[in-house]
Amino acid sequence: MRESRGAGSTFPATSAELSRLFTAVRRGKVLTVTGRFREPRSLLVREIGQRLSSNFYDGVAVVSMDRRFGVRDLTAALGCVPGMPFLPYGTPNAASWLAERDMLLVLDGCEHLAAEAMDWLRELLAAAPGLRILAAGRHPLAFAPHHVHRL
Numbered sequence: 045m046r047e048s049r050g051a052g053s054t055f056p057a058t059s060a061e062l063s064r065l066f067t068a069v070r071r072g073k074v075l076t077v078t079g080r081f082r083e084p085r086s087l088l089v090r091e092i093g094q095r096l097s098s099n100f101y102d103g104v105a106v107v108s109m110d111r112r113f114g115v116r117d118l119t120a121a122l123g124c125v126p127g128m129p130f131l132p133y134g135t136p137n138a139a140s141w142l143a144e145r146d147m148l149l150v151l152d153g154c155e156h157l158a159a160e161a162m163d164w165l166r167e168l169l170a171a172a173p174g175l176r177i178l179a180a181g182r183h184p185l186a187f188a189p190h191h192v193h194r195l
Contacts, residue, residue, distance in 0.1 A: 056084035056195050065092055068191045069148065070099060073169055074177045076154065076184040079195030085180035086152050088195070092178060093150040100176070102147035109153035115164045118157075122149075139168055146174035154181035162186065 056079075057065065068075045069092060077085050086108075093104040105125040107118065122142075151157070157165075166187060169175060179185050184192045 056088050061193075062092070062095075065193060066096060068193070069096060069176055069178055072176070072189070072191050074179070074185060074187045074190030075193065076179045076181060076190060077193045077195065078181060078184055080182070081195075082153070082180075084195050089150050089152055089178050089180040093148055096148060100147045101174075102145040104148045104150060106150040106152065109151065109156040111156055112158055113156050113161055114158040115161050118161050118164070139164070139171065142168055142175060143172040144174075145172065148176045148178055151177060151179040151181075154179040154185055155183060157185075 065075065065077075065088075077089050079085050090106065093106055097104045105122055107113075107121045107125070109117075109121075113121070162185070165177065169177065169187070177185070177187075184190070
């Protein structure tokens with residue numbers, strides 16, 4: 045049974061599932077929430093991000109993707125997140141700034157990430173000990189090691 049979230053909506057995770065997901069985000073580098081329908085995936089990763097924001101010194105950055113996203117699009121979207129500086133496209137400055145953060149990056153719609161954006165994120169994760177990625181998409185991110193939660 046799922047918990048109700050007000051006016052007829054059903055939240056896509058139980059309290060026990062949420063607890064396991066919180067632990068997976070805190071302990072791992074990457075967690076992907078997959079499933080057939082976008083709305084429950086989005087709702088779940090945004091809720092997790094909101095509840096865990098105080099666990100990360102630099103907070104949570106949410107990037108919602110509804111079209112193909114390359115590195116330029118990803119850094120531009122990150123630059124629009126409140127509290128984030130402008131991140132120049134594909135430069136070491138963007139990666140080095142993010143590498144110094146203790147933050148959760150929520151990627152909603154990760155199936156839209158282009159190959160070069162995926163490569164950039166892999167490199168970033170390798171250089172950023174405090175960065176965690178929580179993604180929602182039809183399919184798991186091709187990152188190793190990472191956890192997958194299927195709705």
